[in-house]
Amino acid sequence: MFESLVPSAAPWLAAVAAEPIAAGDVINLVPLLLLLPIAGFAFTALFGRRIGRFAFLVPLLLIVATWAIAMVVVYEALSGGFGEHGAGITLWTWIPAGAFQVEMGLYVDQLTACLLIVVTTIGMLVHLYSVGYMAHDPGRWRFFAYLNLFMFSMLLLVLGDSWLTVFAAWELVGLCSYLLIGFWYPKRSAALAAKKAFIVNRVGDVGFALGIMLIWVSTGTLDIRASFELIAKLDPTTIAAIALLVFCGAVGKSAQFPLHVWLPDAMEGPTPVSALIHAATMVNAGVYLVARANPIFALAPGVMVIVAAIGIFTAILAASIAFTQTDIKRVLAYSTLSQLGYMFAALGVGAFAAAIFHLMAHGFFKGLLFLGSGSVIHAVHEEQDMNNMGGLWRKIPVTHWTMFVGTLAIAGLPPLAGFFSKDEILGESFMFGFTWVWAIGLVVAVMTAFYMWRLMGKTFYGEPSAHVKGIWDKIHESTWTMTLPLVLLAIPSALIGMALGLPFGDSTLKRWLEPVFAGSEELLHPEKHPFELAGIDGALILVSVAAATLGLVVAIWLFGAFRRAGSRSRVESLTGSNGATRFLYRATLNKWWFDDLNHLLFIVIGGRVAGAIWWFDRTVVDGTVNGVGRLTVDAGRGLRRVQTGRVQNYALGIAIGLIVMAGSYLLIAAR
Amino acid sequence: MSQSLDAYLVLAGILFAIGSFGFLARRNAISMLMSIELMLNAVNLAIVAFGAFVPELNVDASVIALMVMAVAAAEATVGLAIVMAIYRNRRTPLVDEYDAMRQ
Numbered sequence: 001m002f003e004s005l006v007p008s009a010a011p012w013l014a015a016v017a018a019e020p021i022a023a024g025d026v027i028n029l030v031p032l033l034l035l036l037p038i039a040g041f042a043f044t045a046l047f048g049r050r051i052g053r054f055a056f057l058v059p060l061l062l063i064v065a066t067w068a069i070a071m072v073v074v075y076e077a078l079s080g081g082f083g084e085h086g087a088g089i090t091l092w093t094w095i096p097a098g099a100f101q102v103e104m105g106l107y108v109d110q111l112t113a114c115l116l117i118v119v120t121t122i123g124m125l126v127h128l129y130s131v132g133y134m135a136h137d138p139g140r141w142r143f144f145a146y147l148n149l150f151m152f153s154m155l156l157l158v159l160g161d162s163w164l165t166v167f168a169a170w171e172l173v174g175l176c177s178y179l180l181i182g183f184w185y186p187k188r189s190a191a192l193a194a195k196k197a198f199i200v201n202r203v204g205d206v207g208f209a210l211g212i213m214l215i216w217v218s219t220g221t222l223d224i225r226a227s228f229e230l231i232a233k234l235d236p237t238t239i240a241a242i243a244l245l246v247f248c249g250a251v252g253k254s255a256q257f258p259l260h261v262w263l264p265d266a267m268e269g270p271t272p273v274s275a276l277i278h279a280a281t282m283v284n285a286g287v288y289l290v291a292r293a294n295p296i297f298a299l300a301p302g303v304m305v306i307v308a309a310i311g312i313f314t315a316i317l318a319a320s321i322a323f324t325q326t327d328i329k330r331v332l333a334y335s336t337l338s339q340l341g342y343m344f345a346a347l348g349v350g351a352f353a354a355a356i357f358h359l360m361a362h363g364f365f366k367g368l369l370f371l372g373s374g375s376v377i378h379a380v381h382e383e384q385d386m387n388n389m390g391g392l393w394r395k396i397p398v399t400h401w402t403m404f405v406g407t408l409a410i411a412g413l414p415p416l417a418g419f420f421s422k423d424e425i426l427g428e429s430f431m432f433g434f435t436w437v438w439a440i441g442l443v444v445a446v447m448t449a450f451y452m453w454r455l456m457g458k459t460f461y462g463e464p465s466a467h468v469k470g471i472w473d474k475i476h477e478s479t480w481t482m483t484l485p486l487v488l489l490a491i492p493s494a495l496i497g498m499a500l501g502l503p504f505g506d507s508t509l510k511r512w513l514e515p516v517f518a519g520s521e522e523l524l525h526p527e528k529h530p531f532e533l534a535g536i537d538g539a540l541i542l543v544s545v546a547a548a549t550l551g552l553v554v555a556i557w558l559f560g561a562f563r564r565a566g567s568r569s570r571v572e573s574l575t576g577s578n579g580a581t582r583f584l585y586r587a588t589l590n591k592w593w594f595d596d597l598n599h600l601l602f603i604v605i606g607g608r609v610a611g612a613i614w615w616f617d618r619t620v621v622d623g624t625v626n627g628v629g630r631l632t633v634d635a636g637r638g639l640r641r642v643q644t645g646r647v648q649n650y651a652l653g654i655a656i657g658l659i660v661m662a663g664s665y666l667l668i669a670a671r
Numbered sequence: 672m673s674q675s676l677d678a679y680l681v682l683a684g685i686l687f688a689i690g691s692f693g694f695l696a697r698r699n700a701i702s703m704l705m706s707i708e709l710m711l712n713a714v715n716l717a718i719v720a721f722g723a724f725v726p727e728l729n730v731d732a733s734v735i736a737l738m739v740m741a742v743a744a745a746e747a748t749v750g751l752a753i754v755m756a757i758y759r760n761r762r763t764p765l766v767d768e769y770d771a772m773r774q
Contacts (some may be wrong), residue, residue: 645770
């Protein structure tokens with residue numbers, strides 16, 4: 001029936017119509033995951049302003065539907081319904097240009113399923129949260145439209161089966177990030193932050209694009225799975241180059257050093273944006289990219305070391321900065337940077353499943369923490385400086401207790417999610433021989449526990465600040481649309497570790513993801529150590545837990561817990577005790593001066609260079625072009641003086657011409 | 672009568688040169704017309720001189736000279752009429768001042 005209506009319909013549409021109850025039916029649902037969000041975007045963008053107060057309804061419902069379909073697809077993928085290596089579906093031929101063929105296709109395997117869980121669940125909860133958070137904002141129809149567009153882009157990124165599709169979605173996600181960070185565009189700092197995010201992303205994207213071009217040139221195909229087999233046959237230098245360039249893109253998108261500068265500034269956007277894009281989904285795109293490209297990276301061990309080094313360096317750098325930041329969202333932003341560093345460190349040492357585990361766990365508890373912070377900000381009437389908070393734990397209990405769960409999860413205390421994922425990363429780093437990664441990672445674990453409890457202590461515990469006391473009676477818990485997502489996120493933050501991380505050494509998640517990473521694991525770590533709870537693995541677990549506990553204890557001592565107030569004097573005495581700590585305090589407060597360095601290099605020096613080139617363009621290039629014109633005009637003006645208008649002059653001209661002609665004729669004829 | 676043709680031709684040449692100079696250098700339009708007449712007469716002299724010294728050309732030379740004179744008269748008339756028309760318009764006979772076509 002449908003074929004007659006749409007004769008040139010995409011093959012999948014015909015398949016659905018022709019065989020509605022065929023095997024592999026679930027794969028036909030996958031394009032819906034893209035259609036629903038983009039339809040929501042189109043609808044809200046076109047009609048949202050007119051709908052007014054209920055503009056959130058259509059996008060929210062469509063995202064809930066997307067989540068439901070995603071869960072069906074995930075179940076099918078993880079239970080083996082798509083086969084061991086996943087299933088794909090080709091929608092249509094995007095670029096049929098002779099030798100250059102690119103298909104628009106989608107591909108679902110176990111890795112995709114894990115990402116789908118995170119993206120759709122947190123996306124749905126953020127949509128619900130935004131209903132309450134953006135309730136008083138006149139531009140919220142735009143917000144929901146952008147959120148839907150973002151969901152579309154992120155899902156396309158995760159589902160795409162061609163490098164070009166992934167790249168297009170990559171850019172689209174960056175665009176949505178720009179639109180959402182700069183949502184309150186009349187605010188200058190927001191507009192600047194949006195620009196910064198987009199431009200820094202672009203720097204990474206240059207590398208990514210070059211990597212894709214290199215893949216095309218060396219293998220002749222842009223299909224991801226096909227390219228893996230062909231890349232394996234190339235020479236090591238090319239493989240390393242491809243891996244390095246692809247990693248560049250990941251560095252930009254996932255805000256690793258040196259392209260980390262955009263993420264803290266991105267906190268100018270509304271808190272749901274920070275939760276969705278800059279904690280749970282977009283920044284994970286880089287991790288997903290490297291995990292998806294693991295066959296390439298496994299063949300380039302040198303690049304893997306670089307990945308691990310940059311990852312763990314970012315982790316400790318960001319953790320150090322989080323020690324002294326006072327804006328609650330900035331602390332969480334640096335925390336995100338740090339945890340992303342962990343994920344890249346895991347990818348770099350070859351613990352791919354651990355990285356994905358941490359990606360999922362982090363998505364949940366960081367999303368929880370961001371949404372919770374948004375609830376706090378709402379409660380204290382848009383105050384974001386933690387020094388102006390305090391003593392709130394009894395006033396906003398749901399927010400407090402869910403953030404408490406999130407903090408313990410990120411600190412890595414068992415049995416919550418962070419413990420399992422972080423410990424797996426650290427354990428595998430140690431077992432694969434990357435002791436330096438393990439050591440730095442352990443220090444970062446201590447720091448993480450410390451600064452997260454510092455956030456809790458300053459925000460919720462101890463004596464209320466003057467600002468809080470001033471509005472004490474007006475502080476209330478947020479509406480159900482905001483607290484329900486918090487509760488719903490606290491549950492996986494607590495339990496997903498046990499659900500996916502047990503049994504130790506052969507976790508559920510590892511078994512799920514085995515087909516995706518098996519080849520690389522074989523290549524990198526051919527010897528398998530059985531897990532020894534009573535042996536070295538158990539010892540490593542104890543060390544991780546001890547590290548987290550140490551961080552928490554020190555933070556409790558300095559910043560208080562529940563009714564017990566922190567001690568500001570103790571903190572000040574510590575930071576001011578000697579030159580070294582004073583320097584560290586200043587350094588971390590100024591974000592290790594990276595923003596100033598960038599400003600110096602690119603704005604000041606780059607500005608001078610640009611000015612010089614502009615001078616050259618104005619004077620030399622434009623001068624030449626204008627000079628030619630001026631020459632013509634002046635020549636004309638000069639020649640015009642022959643036209644005197646006097647007949648006698650013209651007659652004289654004739655006479656002279658006659659003499660010249662006659663003379664030359666005589667002279668030549670005489671020869 | 673001089674025995675060589677050259678004398679008459681030299682005289683004709685000198686007259687023509689004087690007439691050319693006058694045409695190119697005089698400011699008054701009437702003077703220019705007079706110079707043109709002088710040039711035509713010089714040519715006439717040259718033709719008649721040829722007729723006198725070359726027996727075969729005797730008859731033709733006279734006819735040609737007569738034609739030239741007639742044409743000169745007609746052309747002088749027309750030229751004078753134009754000068755008078757311009758004079759009525761511009762109030763000056765000086766060709767320097769006729770510069771409406773000047774760039």
